[in-house]
Amino acid sequence: MKTPVLAPSLLSADFSNLESAIKQIENNGGSVVHIDVMDGHFVPEITYGQPVVRSIRNLTKLPFDVHLMVEKPENHIVSFADAGADWITFHIEATAHSHRLIQMIHERGLKAGVSICPGTSVSALSEILEYADIILVMTVNPGWGGQKFIESCADKVAELKKIRAEHNYNYLISVDGGINNDTLKTVLDAGADVIVSGSSFFNGSLKWN
Numbered sequence: 001m002k003t004p005v006l007a008p009s010l011l012s013a014d015f016s017n018l019e020s021a022i023k024q025i026e027n028n029g030g031s032v033v034h035i036d037v038m039d040g041h042f043v044p045e046i047t048y049g050q051p052v053v054r055s056i057r058n059l060t061k062l063p064f065d066v067h068l069m070v071e072k073p074e075n076h077i078v079s080f081a082d083a084g085a086d087w088i089t090f091h092i093e094a095t096a097h098s099h100r101l102i103q104m105i106h107e108r109g110l111k112a113g114v115s116i117c118p119g120t121s122v123s124a125l126s127e128i129l130e131y132a133d134i135i136l137v138m139t140v141n142p143g144w145g146g147q148k149f150i151e152s153c154a155d156k157v158a159e160l161k162k163i164r165a166e167h168n169y170n171y172l173i174s175v176d177g178g179i180n181n182d183t184l185k186t187v188l189d190a191g192a193d194v195i196v197s198g199s200s201f202f203n204g205s206l207k208w209n
């Protein structure tokens, strides 16, 4: 995959017309569809789950990046894989079993992503960096679209880039939350490979390319 890529988040789409949202993603530079799953426990809101992923699967060939903001993600890997996920990203804060989850995701032939909240350091990932395909750096607190970018999180992108070079690791660095035309430059300069964007993509303000 030639990076950087844009991964628009369906969270800011019109849920009554997901087909049109997916067309918008395809026609405006999106390479990945980012799907935010919230369970009302790990984060307060509840969004959508496996049935919605399954129902939109045939609308596009673009890969689905399912971002699990859920407790005990180990209970949901198989069902999201079956529903049509291509990448499954879980939060390191939500499980004691991050290594096993990466194995479970890989056994199904999918890409494994691991995410950190703004309050979690890159060092929390040290044991799994060599196995992960994507590291998703949250640049807002997970749970809602339309929040303000947290500047200090961009340093984690640069840190992850440096560690990747030192150890010859392969993960892509993804950023999620508060990306607009100003913060886009900050994260691209820091080395982000995958740019998740919800509100600024769907309100038409984000300039990509």
Ligand code: DX5
Residues within 6 Å of the ligand: 009, 010, 011, 012, 034, 036, 067, 140, 141, 142, 143, 144, 145, 146, 147, 176, 177, 178, 179, 196, 197, 198, 199, 200
């Ligand atoms: C937040 C989600 C994000 C969200 C980003 O918890 O993980 O993917 O859609 O939305 P914006 O781009 O509006 O911050």
Ligand code: ZN
Residues within 6 Å of the ligand: 009, 034, 035, 036, 067, 176, 196
């Ligand atoms: Zn997300």
